[in-house]
Amino acid sequence: MELVVEERLKELGISLAYTVVEFTNGAYSEEIWGGLLNPLIAKIEEEDTIDMIKDDENMIATKKAYRALGKDPARFRPSSDSLWRRVIQKKGLYQVNDLVDVNNYFSLVYTLPFGSHDLAKVGEKITLTVGKEGERYAGIGKKDVNIENLLVLADDDGPFGSPTSDSTRGMIGEDTTQAVMIGYVFSEMDVDAMQQEIKAVAEKYLKDCKVVDQGIV
Template identity: 25%
Template sequence: MPPTNTDQPLNITVAPEVHDLVPGFVPLVVEARGLSNGPSDERSSALLDDAVRRLTERLAGRAPHEDPHLAAWRDAYTAFGAKPSRTRNSAEALARRALADGGLPRINLLVDLYNAVSVAHLVPVGGEDTDHILGGMRLVRAGGDEKFETAAGGEPVVEHPEAGEVVWQDDAGVTCRRWNWRQGVRTRLTEDSVNAVFLLERLAPMPLDELHTAAGELAEGLRLLSPAAEVTVREAD
């Protein structure tokens, strides 16, 4: 697949029907070019360990879904017909995993970084390889016939979202199902990724200042991991 235009910011939009469904939704975009990714190491492991510490202090014994921001995400999932206790938003799923015996997985430098930001701030964060995105990215309510490339049992599988489901998509198909529940394999970040876009997704009552703080933490982490990278932070259109 030919890469998207990497000399210009990736076009990222949110459809009006999504804003109508869940007023107060605000996505921040962190876009980076010239990254140097690689296997998880002591730096990324330390970030994840610190995120778990911050999460534990923040929750103070509560379950993750009792946090007001994650409770709002459960309401948003219910609004488009998903069952939030079965298909949890990415921040809640990571927080539950962080508190379990096995802890957070180590994937690669970039994924570890954005997972750490997600857990520390209890905000869904997704990362996509822009060299595998066709056209721009759009958050829409699915028609039901869109293609979603995933894997099952180690084999490639094509699924389709449910009609009305909130999904991220590009010109080639769905990149993430149920808003931020499951990412597709086509655009995920690998150790070879050099250009990426990260989406931080906020609902009320999360303060906008905290969303910007989380985005700034992610941007600073990217600059530390890849000093030569060009990193920008902006709102989606």
């Protein structure tokens, strides 16, 4: 897999932290929910407020980048905003499958958008670019996502992912065995420490998991 960030986006301070994993996916993991998500959800419900979302440095930087590209982050919320807001409002999280559930954990912990994609369903070269005028795709749980002016991941067949809502094309299924987890980074932070934690959590909580590649572009 080759991951590329367009130069104009690098100039806005945008980078991608990626982790490639080989693993056995599952429909539900008691260890993931009991050891990771349920304690985190309880903590957020007890301690966090909507104002904390507005004041969070990662969230501020994320939304600033959206506006710079011409996308309203209040209408097209970053997934990290949507997840955090949902938990604060005590609506819980959807349980999907092991990798998606771990992906959501990372998004809540680091207050960054994270996306996971099945590498068997997307091309070998993936580019972070911006959606073109009138461009749309079928989103996961959504019939149609307007990706015009939105950050998107694209291969030779077109866009398939974004920090707001991923498409169905590269979605993770229970049959997924190799995937890439991508964190969208919009400000200076200790990405190396984050990557080390991601590797440790993935190899502990995903069945038969091996991290085969990690990097920052």
